[in-house]
Amino acid sequence: AAKREGRETWRAYTRELEGGRRSRKKLEVELRAAIEENSLSVYYQPQVDLVTHRMIAVEALTRWRRPEGDIVSPLDFIPLAEETRLIVQLGEFVLRRAATDIVPFSELALAVNLSPVQLLRTDLVQMIEEVLAQSGFAPDRLELEITESALLKDDHTVRKMMLELKQLGVKLALDDFGTGFSSLSYLQRLPFDTIKLDRSFINSLDRDPGAVSIVHAVIGLGASLGMKVVAEGVETTAQARFLRDEGCRIAQGFLFAPALPAEEVDRLRGIDLSRHRVAAA
Ligand code: C2E
Ligand code: MG
Ligand code: MG
Ligand code: MG
Numbered sequence: 001a002a003k004r005e006g007r008e009t010w011r012a013y014t015r016e017l018e019g020g021r022r023s024r025k026k027l028e029v030e031l032r033a034a035i036e037e038n039s040l041s042v043y044y045q046p047q048v049d050l051v052t053h054r055m056i057a058v059e060a061l062t063r064w065r066r067p068e069g070d071i072v073s074p075l076d077f078i079p080l081a082e083e084t085r086l087i088v089q090l091g092e093f094v095l096r097r098a099a100t101d102i103v104p105f106s107e108l109a110l111a112v113n114l115s116p117v118q119l120l121r122t123d124l125v126q127m128i129e130e131v132l133a134q135s136g137f138a139p140d141r142l143e144l145e146i147t148e149s150a151l152l153k154d155d156h157t158v159r160k161m162m163l164e165l166k167q168l169g170v171k172l173a174l175d176d177f178g179t180g181f182s183s184l185s186y187l188q189r190l191p192f193d194t195i196k197l198d199r200s201f202i203n204s205l206d207r208d209p210g211a212v213s214i215v216h217a218v219i220g221l222g223a224s225l226g227m228k229v230v231a232e233g234v235e236t237t238a239q240a241r242f243l244r245d246e247g248c249r250i251a252q253g254f255l256f257a258p259a260l261p262a263e264e265v266d267r268l269r270g271i272d273l274s275r276h277r278v279a280a281a
Contacts, residue, residue, distance in 0.1 A: 015146065028084055030066055031077055035089050040064050042097045043259035046231060046268060046278075047111070047252045050244040053274040057109035059145070059252060060098040061259040062090070078115070087115045092127055099135035099142070101262040105269060111143045111173060116150035122159060125164045132168075140171030143194060146172060150179025159190060165192050173230070178214065187225060193220050199233020199253070205242060212242075218247045241276075 034040050044058035064072045081087040095112050102110045118124055132139055144165060151158055162172060173194035177183055178201055187195070197218055204211040215231075222229035231243050234253030243251055257268065257278035268278065 045259040051243040059111040099137040143171040145175040
């Protein structure tokens, strides 16, 4: 009986695995098509000045609606795009679309996520230079967000690449700060302009004294290193107030707005965002 049970379990497992593989392959085929047909959307989440409550920048976040109509989270398709290297095309598409969309909103900076896979490509700098030139987007309005996992890859190559990007005049942000490994040495060795404080710390501010100490320390660290600190995932006025009182000037989160289509961003320009919460589009 035990043997039969084992065999059944194994069969079920194999079936599931094959199903998983099939749907993964299907997803890959669909994602490739979406990229080639330019049918991905790029939404923009406002970054807000906590003193003036005005939007000063937006982060480009990719949205994918499958032919079936359901929205796939970037948390699912970005890793797939990275494993299949589709991220190279996807990343270029997002940058080009974002630069084109945001270039007329001249008071706004633009943040775009850069995958570790892109960072190791020798043609990255040329690609970015080209997109900036073609869209007329000033390099100093662009900030590239890099996560700590990217920095684990190849220390020397990554550092060289980052210095070349800085030469272009673009800014660099360390994304999801505090979630990876040995972040402090990265801050010392790599030319970051901005620290993005991971939303897990902001999220636990209300109930975790440890989070309060860490947020306090990171804001101080940013100030003494001459870096901007952006708080991610700000959802309550209490969090926003705490951050502002601690000297953190910039926040991004559902308290102000989720990622929105460019037309919505246009409508919110110059508006006091502390007065009303913007719902998801
Ligand atoms: P990220 O770069 O850290 O982006 C912030 C994520 O936090 C976004 O999730 C955003 O919708 C979410 N978020 C913002 N405010 C709040 C809040 O107040 N509460 C909560 N709970 N969440 C908030 P999203 O759009 O699902 O993206 C997830 C991740 O996927 C991004 O994390 C980024 O690492 C990656 N990603 C998205 N678009 C791209 C892209 O075009 N290229 C690359 N390489 N990665 C991307
Ligand atoms: Mg980001
Ligand atoms: Mg982030
Ligand atoms: Mg994050």
